[in-house]
Amino acid sequence: xxxxxxGNIRLFWVTTFVYLFLIFNSLQFLQASDSHAAAQGGEIDVxxxxxxxxxxxxxxxxxxxxxxxxxxxxxxxxxWLIYDNRTGISFYPTTEDLLxxxxxxxEHGKVAAISFEVTSINxxxxxxxxxxxxxxxxxIELDSLYWVNLFAREHYVLVQDHNPNFPPRLYKLDMxxxxxxxxxxKTSLQMVLVGFAMILVFISVAGYYTRRKGQGPKGLxxxxxxxxxxxxxxxxxxxLGEKKYARFLPYLLTLFFFIWxxxxxxxxxxxxxxxxxxxxTLALAILTFIITLFSASRSFWGHVFWFPGxxxxxxxxxxxxxxxxxxxxxxxxxxRLFANIAAGHLMLLAxxxxxxxxxxxxxxVVGGLSISPLTLAFGLFIxxxxxxxxxxxxxxxxxxxxxxxxxxxxxxxHDHAEDHSSTDHALAGGSHH
Amino acid sequence: xxxxxxxxxxxxxxxxxxxxxxAGLGIGNLAGKALESMARQPEASGNIQGAMVLTAxxxxxxxxxxxxxxxxxxxxxx
Numbered sequence: 001x002x003x004x005x006x007g008n009i010r011l012f013w014v015t016t017f018v019y020l021f022l023i024f025n026s027l028q029f030l031q032a033s034d035s036h037a038a039a040q041g042g043e044i045d046v047x048x049x050x051x052x053x054x055x056x057x058x059x060x061x062x063x064x065x066x067x068x069x070x071x072x073x074x075x076x077x078x079x080w081l082i083y084d085n086r087t088g089i090s091f092y093p094t095t096e097d098l099l100x101x102x103x104x105x106x107e108h109g110k111v112a113a114i115s116f117e118v119t120s121i122n123x124x125x126x127x128x129x130x131x132x133x134x135x136x137x138x139x140i141e142l143d144s145l146y147w148v149n150l151f152a153r154e155h156y157v158l159v160q161d162h163n164p165n166f167p168p169r170l171y172k173l174d175m176x177x178x179x180x181x182x183x184x185x186k187t188s189l190q191m192v193l194v195g196f197a198m199i200l201v202f203i204s205v206a207g208y209y210t211r212r213k214g215q216g217p218k219g220l221x222x223x224x225x226x227x228x229x230x231x232x233x234x235x236x237x238x239x240l241g242e243k244k245y246a247r248f249l250p251y252l253l254t255l256f257f258f259i260w261x262x263x264x265x266x267x268x269x270x271x272x273x274x275x276x277x278x279x280x281t282l283a284l285a286i287l288t289f290i291i292t293l294f295s296a297s298r299s300f301w302g303h304v305f306w307f308p309g310x311x312x313x314x315x316x317x318x319x320x321x322x323x324x325x326x327x328x329x330x331x332x333x334x335x336r337l338f339a340n341i342a343a344g345h346l347m348l349l350a351x352x353x354x355x356x357x358x359x360x361x362x363x364x365v366v367g368g369l370s371i372s373p374l375t376l377a378f379g380l381f382i383x384x385x386x387x388x389x390x391x392x393x394x395x396x397x398x399x400x401x402x403x404x405x406x407x408x409x410x411x412x413x414h415d416h417a418e419d420h421s422s423t424d425h426a427l428a429g430g431s432h433h
Numbered sequence: 434x435x436x437x438x439x440x441x442x443x444x445x446x447x448x449x450x451x452x453x454x455x456a457g458l459g460i461g462n463l464a465g466k467a468l469e470s471m472a473r474q475p476e477a478s479g480n481i482q483g484a485m486v487l488t489a490x491x492x493x494x495x496x497x498x499x500x501x502x503x504x505x506x507x508x509x510x511x
Contacts, residue, residue, distance in 0.1 A: 332498075340493065392490050395487070396490045
């Protein structure tokens with residue numbers, strides 16, 4: 001093998017590494033298909049797997065292993081912490097405990113408080129009639145059956161598991177209680193893990209600085225230090241100025257490394273998806289927004305509400321434009337990061353799922369094999385691109401945060417008085433995406 | 434599937450394709466001009482490359498806004 005020369009051995013290992021990761025990313029498809037789909041010929045629900053990867057759940061599901069007659073789910077079942085204004089805080093270690101508690105049920109994956117379980121048809125009819133009368137309805141007659149039906153559907157819920165051992169059960173929802181789900185979900189746990197990784201990396205790098213004062217960087221320090229210096233010299237100082245950048249540098253560094261580590265974590269076979277959840281990116285954008293608001297100077301607010309240097313009617317027009325512009329910036333930050341990461345994950349899953357769709361879940365070997373070269377080549381390309389996207393999206397989010405904070409902090413008052421040309425502003429404030 | 438839902442999903446598919454065309458045009462233009470300027474002045478390649486990657490991320494962000502809208506159209510039809 002001529003290419004296994006000394007210089008190329010690194011390329012060989014990198015290629016092997018990337019191929020292995022691509023193969024491991026198919027691990028999510030090793031799972032039991034839905035019982036309905038299985039009856040129709042063993043099709044794997046690719047769209048379901050894709051949606052399940054992006055949405056947040058209460059168990060971290062890796063894959064399923066075939067057992068004797070059923071599939072063994074390899075997952076981490078996460079605890080539930082529920083606040084109910086009726087009963088206060090309740091804690092359940094697993095989903096099974098929640099379902100056996102008698103107080104809550106899962107309706108479409110969301111927890112709902114129940115009053116009691118209805119065990120007979122007579123009991124149901126009696127309760128519905130009573131509730132309907134209490135809610136102001138007349139006695140039940142045949143022509144109001146539609147309204148009774150609607151009412152019953154709102155207040156009663158049928159839970160069925162498609163499990164032959166557990167028949168469907170009917171519950172009455174507790175309408176006075178509002179349930180707040182505070183539990184540690186899959187995405188939260190993944191964020192905690194990324195946080196631990198960051199703590200580990202940066203505390204050890206900080207230790208290098210205290211132990212090796214004045215010496216050159218070594219090991220992990222020599223990898224992290226150029227990145228930190230890059231963020232300080234290319235992002236923080238140019239946009240925030242020499243005097244004030246140190247206040248915001250910790251936030252910028254945390255943002256950059258959190259997004260970068262989360263994206264890298266999403267590229268492992270552990271079925272992780274942090275920045276691909278819009279709630280996470282919205283939270284980061286709201287943090288940026290709050291910091292921008294609190295560091296905004298007087299002239300910033302002057303520009304938003306009473307734009308200087310333009311005729312009076314235009315001043316009234318500019319106010320809503322500037323206010324909306326204030327909100328579109330964090331919105332753009334949110335959607336940019338979310339869409340990039342989620343789309344990358346979904347693309348990889350869709351490409352690998354194409355093998356299963358064309359192979360009809362294992363029935364058509366030719367179908368599966370025919371698409372495999374395309375999937376492997378394109379999937380490998382997209383996978384390598386995702387590493388670039390991971391760092392570029394972190395860089396863009398951090399850069400735009402620094403730019404917005406810098407724009408808000410900028411003090412125009414001693415630059416020019418009222419002869420403030422609008423072209424000047426169009427150049428400076430032109431990042432309304 | 435109902436006709437209205439089917440047309441909605443079809444619209445989402447066409448929209449996604451159009452978004453890809455837009456992104457391709459934008460980033461292709463950007464890459465062409467960047468490569469041209471790198472050929473004219475090779476000493477500035479580092480700066481140009483950095484600016485190219487950054488602005489490509491912005492253009493892709495706009496394209497992905499459209500993708501998210503198409504995805505919402507598909508999921509709302511379900």
